[in-house]
Amino acid sequence: MSDADLAFTAALYASTRTEELALVPWPTETKQAFLLQQHAAQHAHYQQHYRGMEAMIIERHGVAIGRLYLYEMPTEIRIVDISLMPEARGQGVGAALLRDLFADAGPRGQNVTIHVEKNNPARTLYTRLGFEVLDEDRGAYDLWQWRPAA
Template sequence: MPLTRNTEPDITLVTVQPEDFETLVAIRIEAMRESLERVGRFDPVRARERFREGFSASSTHYIQIAGSKVGFVVVKPTSDGLLLDHLYIKPAVQGQGIGAAVLRQVFAQADATASTVRVGALKESDSNRFYVRHGFQLVESGEFDNYYLRPPRFEGAPMASINVRIDDDLKTRAYLELERLGATPSELLRQTLQYVAERGQLPSMMTDEDEALLATVRERLASPQRVKVSLHDL
């Protein structure tokens, strides 16, 4: 059922059955194909095998609109919250707010217990921008995938949780700045941003004497509200 741009998608999540595996694989391959072909990694056999390895029917839900299956989502419990293991929307209905509607349900589940939500995304996939736009923060960048975390959301958060959120926010900003650099104006700047993207803090050898580089890093990463709270104390 096509949605107009201003229509709020009314989605229903329906638990799948073990015998739905082949249908799910077909949706996964259809949704991933363009991104994987772009990086020369499209392999439907491998996609099927990898999905089979972690398949859990009880953690998997069809995304339905007016009874029509438009994708599926897999959410699994972890030691510190939830893992958004898969989220696939059929290409024909992408860009209509369906993914955002699914995230709202996942976030509501996580927020009920003040839990984190983790997710991974292929580096070249448009899903990276989607997750950052919805509050996920980069915590690790692997060879092929980026890994994100949405910190717990609850009132009266202890300072430790606030600090984690600040550090993860710095990682995300540093990663995005690395993508924007293009031609390298300074290898030291690139190395510093890479360090921050991976660890959420400046290298220990950085001192206030490195005024030029520090000023550049602060300018690229810091909002006025966070300079005093975070970068000033690094």
């Protein structure tokens, strides 16, 4: 990922908030301004708190369809963010990315962790792939963990 990808990641971010903002009676322009501000704040937060993270744009046939941000520590790989555009969701792309990550982390004995919103529909995918809730006391998010087989 480079700064040239920020317009795409802003659109991707907005796509993850569509259902939530549908309930808010703001004009479209206000929603768009809010989403741009929230994306900028999220990007700044990630840059500050996950220095050295690997930020990748996911492409299919040369077209950007998502993002995957990873932060590696000695005993774990933290998924800082994994998001797909609506048209790429539910097609196995996320599961394939996670399985590839497990194949990389497992032999090195690293756990994989991710913060997941309590109402995120991807929770069923994480459960199916072997993630377990590690910490439920984080407000709107739970900390989930996948462990390699012993």
